[in-house]
């Protein structure tokens with residue numbers, strides 16, 4: 001049976017990106033293969049990986065085994081390089097590991113190294129059809145402003161830590177003004193108990209007969225922020241997709257908005 005399609009958001013170039021994708025951070029290549037196969041069977045049509053996760057080949061094997069037409073799956077990867085030349089080489093290696101001719105979204109993973117050089121390699125990948133969309137991750141503050149001054153093609157996505165404890169309200173506005181979609185990484189704070197047992201979120205979950213994780217994901221999606229939760233548990237995979245049959249009220253959105261600490265829960269960026 002064909003699973004119901006997940007709503008999507010359009011990148012500035014018209015490419016449709018599902019609002020809920022599947023994350024693969026800290027999962028070995030072998031486990032990733034198994035988990036991504038399961039996620040695709042359950043109905044995920046967006047997969048997020050990265051060169052530094054060391055599991056692109058697992059994603060590639062799962063995609064091949066699924067026999068889904070390539071155009072049905074939105075595939076994201078991220079570079080982990082220092083400059084122009086190694087980025088060029090790494091993109092070809094990623095495509096080979098992922099067993100595909102193109103990714104739907106190619107991101108600079110972090111604002112380190114020769115950013116103009118790395119980004120120029122992404123712009124070329126876009127022109128050559130090796131990526132249908134390009135963007136950045138963890139670009140917050142001046143680094144984003146600097147890139148926008150030198151980029152020929154504006155980043156289409158900025159993937160950053162975003163959840164109820166770090167809401168990135170100003171960054172989202174900043175991105176929106178430049179046609180950049182802000183995407184959430186670690187939407188569940190990597191499964192943190194403090195978030196999933198938060199009193200406010202728990203109360204809202206009870207009202208809607210949903211789980212705290214579903215309320216958090218719904219809250220992000222309702223702000224127009226795509227999410228890529230990770231789970232190795234099939235029930236959680238299903239639950240994380242089942243967030244389009246309820247809506248939070250204005251008051252509930254505001255209650256969660258008051259949980260912002262403005263602080264990273266990881267201390268990376």
Ligand SMILES: NC(=O)c1ccc[n+]([C@@H]2O[C@H](COP(=O)([O-])OP(=O)(O)OC[C@H]3O[C@@H](n4cnc5c(N)ncnc54)[C@H](OP(=O)(O)O)[C@@H]3O)[C@@H](O)[C@H]2O)c1
Pocket residue numbers: 022023024025026048049109137138159160184185186187188189190191192196211213214228229230231232233236237239240
């Ligand atoms: N660009 C970047 O720098 C960056 C950084 C970090 C992450 N990411 C991306 O973002 C993705 C998501 O972030 P993340 O993996 O750090 O963590 P996350 O998605 O915030 O949380 C994952 C944790 O939440 C638990 N979980 C998932 N669904 C649940 C549910 N419905 N109910 C209860 N618990 C649930 C999972 O445990 P179970 O397996 O037990 O369900 C897992 O421990 C990554 O996998 C990666 O693709 C990007």
